[in-house]
Amino acid sequence: MSGQVTKINIAIQDAGVMVDLSKAGLVTQAFQLPVTYYTTDTVLDDLNSKQKNEFFPYVETTQLRCESMDAGMFATIAKYQPLYPELSEQDLSVYHIAQAKQLPVLTSCNTLRLFMKKLNVEAKSTYWVVDLLADYTFVTAEQAGVLYQKLNNANPRLAPEDFSRGQKRWEK
Amino acid sequence: MINFPERLRSARKMRGWSLQELADHVGIISKQALSKYEQGLMKPEEDTLFALTKALGVKADYFLKPQRVILGPIEFRKKASLKVKESASLAEQIRDYLERYLEIEELLQVKSEFVNPLGGKVEVSTYEEVEEAAAKVLNAWQLGINPIPNVIEVLEKNGICVLTISGPASFDGLATMVGQLPVIVLNKEYSADRRRFTALHELGHLLLEINLPDEKECEKYCHRFASAMLLPKEVALRQLGNVRSNISLGEFLSIKKQYGISVQAVMRRAFDLGIINKNYYQFLCIKTAPNRKEESFIKFNFAGESDHSYRFDQLLMRLVSENIVTESKAAFLGGMSVSDLREKLDPVAG
Numbered sequence: 001m002s003g004q005v006t007k008i009n010i011a012i013q014d015a016g017v018m019v020d021l022s023k024a025g026l027v028t029q030a031f032q033l034p035v036t037y038y039t040t041d042t043v044l045d046d047l048n049s050k051q052k053n054e055f056f057p058y059v060e061t062t063q064l065r066c067e068s069m070d071a072g073m074f075a076t077i078a079k080y081q082p083l084y085p086e087l088s089e090q091d092l093s094v095y096h097i098a099q100a101k102q103l104p105v106l107t108s109c110n111t112l113r114l115f116m117k118k119l120n121v122e123a124k125s126t127y128w129v130v131d132l133l134a135d136y137t138f139v140t141a142e143q144a145g146v147l148y149q150k151l152n153n154a155n156p157r158l159a160p161e162d163f164s165r166g167q168k169r170w171e172k
Numbered sequence: 173m174i175n176f177p178e179r180l181r182s183a184r185k186m187r188g189w190s191l192q193e194l195a196d197h198v199g200i201i202s203k204q205a206l207s208k209y210e211q212g213l214m215k216p217e218e219d220t221l222f223a224l225t226k227a228l229g230v231k232a233d234y235f236l237k238p239q240r241v242i243l244g245p246i247e248f249r250k251k252a253s254l255k256v257k258e259s260a261s262l263a264e265q266i267r268d269y270l271e272r273y274l275e276i277e278e279l280l281q282v283k284s285e286f287v288n289p290l291g292g293k294v295e296v297s298t299y300e301e302v303e304e305a306a307a308k309v310l311n312a313w314q315l316g317i318n319p320i321p322n323v324i325e326v327l328e329k330n331g332i333c334v335l336t337i338s339g340p341a342s343f344d345g346l347a348t349m350v351g352q353l354p355v356i357v358l359n360k361e362y363s364a365d366r367r368r369f370t371a372l373h374e375l376g377h378l379l380l381e382i383n384l385p386d387e388k389e390c391e392k393y394c395h396r397f398a399s400a401m402l403l404p405k406e407v408a409l410r411q412l413g414n415v416r417s418n419i420s421l422g423e424f425l426s427i428k429k430q431y432g433i434s435v436q437a438v439m440r441r442a443f444d445l446g447i448i449n450k451n452y453y454q455f456l457c458i459k460t461a462p463n464r465k466e467e468s469f470i471k472f473n474f475a476g477e478s479d480h481s482y483r484f485d486q487l488l489m490r491l492v493s494e495n496i497v498t499e500s501k502a503a504f505l506g507g508m509s510v511s512d513l514r515e516k517l518d519p520v521a522g
Contacts, residue, residue: 077233
């Protein structure tokens, strides 16, 4: 990908995304991308202290924008929770941001991705970060294949369909 | 917002605040309005609800959850030093756990089935009847007279919900009913021996009808029931003999390790069954008094007893594996963070 770099905005919907990136050693690389990530403080609260320490520097630089609960977010949770008992307060808090800012969401959880698609929200798995690293030539195709495998080792349940597709795409 | 008045009162009491103190913390609601909310005479608007959530430090969905677990009468095994505020806090922890437990069962469409092994609550008025009831339970649950490998597992297998929480030292355990579901709560801070004993003591409360005016005497009946479950009469007689004038500490420790019952409880069992006389029992009590908590007997602790519910964890894993709820929702239902849930789901990944 060449020419003008387009800034991308995306909402991290579950802490699982950050756990995936941390376990696969991809946090630094994810923040080299021209991406502004959005999330909520309740999602960040779901990380352990080691993981929080990895992400807090990016909260400070505002590349990771962490929003707190407000009346609007509360209203969204109050509206959708009775309709979708399968979703958590955190899931709905980020759904609120995605709706308000018209953002796609990044989720590690396969069930959550399905729900977001039902709600007409564009939902991507953590593998999207690796695709973007390769698209922006931060890594070679071969390295992307290795990173796919690393993410799969970190989270064996992560988006099997994306994993097969990515493996084919980034084959040596 | 079903049961909103009760939830509001409960959250306020958990904080130990008066209506005026809550009004001061919220800032935009008067004490009078709060009183009306708690009496169910008025319902708050959404922005007021949000302000209450923030002031009370509860999660956003605390006031939104539809069901509210109603605990039946509670039989506490506790010390007199358990404070009212601690009791209220324990009750709130138990409600929170049970709400999550029942929601998991509802999402999975499974239900615990409890069948009273005695056919119904059995009235007992003598210790012999307590011994008989314990023997019947061992028989009905096909436990025989061997050591019970894992009391929590046995109780859960037989339809009893077991919850372990970190409580104050003044709290041992309790039994209650939630609808038709029997519930036993244990303090996980205590040793495995003590938790086993307390769990079976609480089982006694659930299964036996003890109509005695003296509460302490009722507690003794449940102690006897627990002892008879852990160390049945014929086992105690086989291990210790019919009549003894002297028993070594090594013998008590051997039984402790094999049967998961404390030395204190074995001594009492020996006295209750007439194996030792009152004088010798009192002598043993004095001799072991400095070591009542049995901390120096750690290497004789029973191996195998768990300190948590198996069923709860298994149901939680099933929810995620079957894609019934999101991981974040499962973490909430499990009372843990997403990070901790992931460690449970993928213990070897990474």
